Amino acid sequence: MSRPRTRGGWGRRLLWTQAAVVAAMAGTMVLTALAVGPAWFRAHLHEAADPRHDVVAHAQQAFAEAGLVSLAVGLGAAMLVALGVATVLNRSLAQGVEALVDGARQVAAGRYGHPVTPPSSSPELAQVAEAFNRMAARIAATEQTRRRMLTDLGHELRTPLAATQVTLEGLQDGVVEFTPEAVAVLLRQNRRLTALAADISEVSRAEEGAIALSPSRQDLAQLVEASAVAARHAFDAAGVRLDVQAAGGVVVEVDPARLGQVMDNLLRNALQHTVAGDRVLVTAGHETGGAVVRVADTGVGIPTEALPHVFERFYRLEHTRTRDVDGGTGVGLAICRAIARAQGGELSCRSEGPGHGATFTLTLPAAAS
Template sequence: MITDRWFYGPLRSPLGRRLLAAFLFVALSSVAVLTAAALVGTAQGLTSAQQNDRREAAARTAEAAAVAYQRADGWAGADLTAASAIAGAAGAGLVVRDGDDQMVWPGRGMGPGMNGMHAAPTVVEAPVITDGRSVGDVRLAFTTTATAGRAVAWSWVLGAAAVALLTALLAAGYVTRRLTRPLHALIGAARRFAAGEPAARARTGGPGELGELADAFDTMADEVVRAGQVRRRLAADVAHELRTPLAALQAGLEELRDGLREPGIERLAALHDQTLRLGRVVQDLADLSAAESAALSLRRTDTDLADIARTAVAAYQGLLDAAGLRADTDLTVALPVYADPDRLHQAVTNVLANAARYCRLGDRVTISGHRSGDVAVLEITDTGPGIPADELPHVFQRLWRGHRARSVAGSGIGLAVVRELVTAHSGTVSAASPPAGGTTITIQLPFARTARADR
């Protein structure tokens, strides 16, 4: 189960194999370097400790030889058995020489020395000091090494290396699986989505950036699905808007063609109204397309947003009066902006047209402006029925007409055009509607010098 989970899974994909190979290479290299360093360090430590022990043994042997020399008042008759025992306990043969470099120990028939030693010994010397002068020296010949200590060190180091390698293998398999699993889920979701499954999502909580990538893919898929729904709704709404006037035009023209009705002024005027309705729908779509590319066609100049609003209200006054609305302005403060006056005029008139379309007879529309820091603020407020809270987030979406779509004429493009035009000027537009009724559309644009700096 462990092998299947940690190794067979990642090995099923090329990326998993590459990652696992890379992790294993790093793990093996690290374990090899650490093992070699541990063995070298252990060997040097054992050698240094062994040398210190041998020097101490030589020093103790020299002290014992000095005591024997003082007791015998010379090397002749000195009993060096104690010194030989110290050397033997340290695993070394003892040779004692006098000041003339003549061998004193071992004598004939006496204790072990270097005779008969086949292996090349390691000799450690120490002077024999009595009364502050050197009377000879002792030489300890060591033929054994710290093989037992090295064997223990090797066993521990190699055991630790095996445990580290096993841990590295398990960690490599775990990390590889953690990295490849969200990628496999993302690849599968992308393939299913491309194959026509709109509900395909990665939905995997991968580590770090992989999780963010999966979330970004899911968000993108949601937006693609939403955009597809908007396109389908757009096609349906445009078809619905065009179907009625086209059907009326077709029926009227067929009647005139077949001679069922005379081409009188009233009948021709009705057909002309249907063509105007078609023209409005087509113009709305053209305005939206132009607004979406407004950033490429803006003719900016230093202008006053308050003057633009006053001009727009004056130009639209007749239609507001026809709708039974009263328009008031509070535009006494200059609002200098660096913008395209024609585009902003179009944005303001679209808001006014939207108010005229949805407000009731006798309602009031107020256009006011003020400054807020380095921002010019234009507010268009009406006393109409307002917008439901659940529809407010959608009012600037193209073709959104809300629950009153059946009772109010229009294509649902006007406010979408407003948003595109204001955004092209590095501004923002928002809508607010309190529960008591009424709607406020707020347009915010940077002042002229701020707008120039942004460019």
């Protein structure tokens, strides 16, 4: 199959540049020859009019000298014109390359906020500059993620490390006895550190768009009900009612393990912000635009000013949390939104304020039939 021709290809542009230079040289030589040759030839013929000179010899000499002079002057002028034309045509290319080199130096120096803007009308250079700017923006985002991760990690490590240190120092000084309770404190903080390390790695990959997915056609109702079955024991123990209303026949193209991870986080979050007697309702079905899963609770609700920050890493509404659920590190909702977006969906939150509960809505594109 023949390759499609693209407008503004480098080969065509270089060909036109070379053709312009050759045309300039040829035109200059012809014009110079027409201007110099006849005058030189005419002067020799005037000399040949003298009876003392051989007319034929003068004519031959006039032809030869006129041709040589025309060629020399024309070639010199053509070279100068061609040089000027080549300089003008290649100036934009040189400026574009210099802009790319300067941009590369800026990125190498850690300055990512200097996008390349080549002063060239070349579509190829514009595409290279656009790709370079996207690369610089990606590097800047990754670097920002790394810095935020280190800051967040340092902040989150303080509590479990401090609790572990206090317990160990108490054991060393004899203030705390080596009892099952002391061991339980150490194990609990160790589990927290382990979960924190895993979630930090997961959320960093999520924010950089590097989540591994294995999508397949899945029945949405079965996935939702499986998550509810896994969480029901914790809800029953807390005295919180968990209801599921999932319409059958809704097929989605998702990674079932990742969607289960999202549902587990949403149910655990609902349990953390409800009390005995509250209700959590999970609905799933098809709406305009795709498949929708909602996790609505009648718990403590979310203040209006906190809603924009719900999906930020390590953002916790501690004063609204009714209980601690094992495994929570403060990045679950951030990971959930990243997973939803990686599968072409979205995760949003709505609350009428404190005392009115909260509703998390997961939208996913329905699989093609």
